[in-house]
Amino acid sequence: MSARKNNKFSLKRSSVKTFLFFLIFTSLLWLFIQFSKNYTQEVEVMIQYTSIPKDKIFNERSDQKLRMILNGNGFRLMNHNWSKPTLEFDVKKAIVQEEDQYLFYVDKESSLLKKKLDFRGRILSVQKDTLRLKVDHNLTKKIPVQVDRDIQYAVGYGSGKGLEVVPDSVQISGPSQIIDTIRYIPTEDLKLEGLNVDYSSELKVSLEELPETITVVPSQIKASISVSKFTEGSQKIPITLNNVPEGLEIKIFPKEISVVYRVGLDKYNEVNPRDFMIVADYAKASEESLYLTLELVNKPAYIHDERLQVKQIQFVVLK
Secondary structure, three states: OHHHHHHHHHHHHHHHHHHHHHHHHHHHHHHHHHHHOEEEEEEEEEEEEEOOOOOEEEOOOOOOEEEEEEEEEHHHHHHHHHOOOEEEEEHHHOOEEOOOEEEEEOOOOOHHHHHHHOOOOEEEEEOOOEEEEEEEEEEEEEEEEEOOEEEEEOOOEEOOOOEEEEOOEEEEEEEHHHHOOOOOEEEOOEEEEEEOOOEEEEEEEOOOOOOOOOEEEOOEEEEEEOOEEEEEEEEEEEEEEEOOOOOOEEEEEOOEEEEEEEEEHHHHHHOOHHHOEEEEEHHHOOOOOOEEEEEEEEOOOOEEEEEEOOOEEEEEEEO
């Protein structure tokens, strides 16, 4: 009884295998017949240009896609269904070469076109028979970097040189009409509070607002601040009177005033009164006023937060 059941099970399993074999075989045969038939299909071809001169840059307004109608069996069209084919055009072989554009002729009957497409069927039509590559003049120049910073020192500390960046400029390349409008390249913001030690870090160049056609080298800069203890100092500086008309004598009161400033302890003894100049410009005096406004026009580079203890002085005209 058991042997009879096993025989029946074996026959059923054999029948299933036979059925599956013929199902797969007939399916493959049907697919083969279908793919052997001719079909007409529209495909989109990507365009790529090669050998563009180094002093030129690709313009996005160029022809970058080309639609065409192909005729061939399913096997020949299969690759073009799975992925978009790419056609390459060498700039050196353009039928027209101008300063800002190159033209290429697309011949649907050309065997070279079929070879580039890797297609053995027929090309019935193409969207356009002339492709246009537009180019811009590729300009390279150095542009200063600009760091938007908010630096707050701890009480009693400061920096004689302030923020230093290396390099202080970057090299940018791209279409000349865009490059000529760029005056500086920003970096990421720098915000520091309570700074009382030397600082150094890398800051990334900000590219968010630049077109994709612009390249910037390097992509980051080094920012550093030398921090030292600061103290307050002052100097008595004589006032220089400018633009006094010939034949006119002017007396001013006082003749010298104090300049108060902050300076690093390491530079405190280097401050010299001769490094300062305070000017009173008579040409800016109004007829009704008896005062001249003072202006600090020269000072050492390493002092900070300088202020004049007196902002105006009296004057008298002697005739």
